[in-house]
Amino acid sequence: MRPEIRGASLQVRGLSKTFGKQQVLHNLDLEIASGEFVAVVGRSGCGKSTLLRLLAGLEPPTTGGILINGETLRQINHSARVMFQDARLLMWRRVLENVGLGLRHNWQIKAQWALEQVGLADRAQEWPAVLSGGQRQRVALARALVSQPRLLLLDEPLGALDALTRIEMQRLISNIWQEQKFTALLITHDVEEAVALADRVVLIESGKVAMDFEITLSRPRHRGDAACAAIIEHIYERVLNPGATSKRNLLSLNTRSF
Ligand SMILES: Nc1ncnc2c1ncn2[C@@H]1O[C@H](COP(=O)(O)OP(=O)(O)OP(=O)(O)O)[C@@H](O)[C@H]1O
Numbered sequence: 364m365r366p367e368i369r370g371a372s373l374q375v376r377g378l379s380k381t382f383g384k385q386q387v388l389h390n391l392d393l394e395i396a397s398g399e400f401v402a403v404v405g406r407s408g409c410g411k412s413t414l415l416r417l418l419a420g421l422e423p424p425t426t427g428g429i430l431i432n433g434e435t436l437r438q439i440n441h442s443a444r445v446m447f448q449d450a451r452l453l454m455w456r457r458v459l460e461n462v463g464l465g466l467r468h469n470w471q472i473k474a475q476w477a478l479e480q481v482g483l484a485d486r487a488q489e490w491p492a493v494l495s496g497g498q499r500q501r502v503a504l505a506r507a508l509v510s511q512p513r514l515l516l517l518d519e520p521l522g523a524l525d526a527l528t529r530i531e532m533q534r535l536i537s538n539i540w541q542e543q544k545f546t547a548l549l550i551t552h553d554v555e556e557a558v559a560l561a562d563r564v565v566l567i568e569s570g571k572v573a574m575d576f577e578i579t580l581s582r583p584r585h586r587g588d589a590a591c592a593a594i595i596e597h598i599y600e601r602v603l604n605p606g607a608t609s610k611r612n613l614l615s616l617n618t619r620s621f
């Protein structure tokens with residue numbers, strides 16, 4: 364099965380979200396083109412997951428709006444799937460059933476295809492309990508991919524994994540994204556991960572987009588390469604210094620030869 368997937372385009376306009384007296388998102392604007400991979404970084408509590416929930420249609424905005432392919436999002440975003448830090452598998456269902464959950468027609472074939480995408484085709488009949496943490500996250504990724512979403516929303520999906528497994532998963536996500544061309548939004552605390560994967564790194568500060576950094580380096584990216592390392596350092600500096608304006612020529616960071 365070879366999916367024909369085209370990514371959803373996103374336009375976030377003047378988005379605000381208030382919980383009680385706390386305003387979390389302040390008139391936030393963001394555009395993501397079809398098939399783009401955007402990483403979102405920012406300090407804990409700055410509103411990253413809130414933004415993701417709004418994009419998934421799990422919660423309504425207080426004011427402002429979200430357009431998916433030009434249409435206002437009013438309820439659950441059916442073109443999107445979400446993957447979280449914990450795999451959230453049903454331990455009493457086999458791996459294949461976990462992946463195919465909620466599907467009707469040909470669910471076994473579809474679930475088996477998704478498991479192949481993440482390299483776990485041979486574990487289909489096992490119980491989640493016998494899998495490692497990294498393997499469970501791959502099952503969660505398969506579950507997110509099985510319905511061939513046009514928008515994949517990732518909320519720190521690799522945050523609990525060891526460094527090596529994490530890099531393997533980054534490569535897997537990058538390869539699948541390049542092949543299937545869905546739109547991806549990844550929330551991460553790991554700037555290296557953001558730079559390794561994304562076309563743009565967006566920093567949220569005070570409920571707004573405080574930096575939107577385009578990365579044009581070719582893939583696969585290696586964090587040890589000079590240009591990659593320079594961008595990582597630049598973004599770290601900016602994340603750690605709220606409100607700072609960049610003194611560097613951002614374009615030169617991308618084009619510097621290595
Ligand atoms: N349902 C809710 N009810 C009340 N307050 C909420 C709710 N959801 C989020 N908040 C508040 O909104 C703020 C932003 O939360 P959010 O989960 O979006 O942060 P985050 O940037 O994802 O943080 P982290 O990096 O720690 O995951 C926090 O102060 C949080 O307490």
Ligand SMILES: [Mg+2]
Binds near residue numbers: 411412413518
């Ligand atoms: Mg969060």
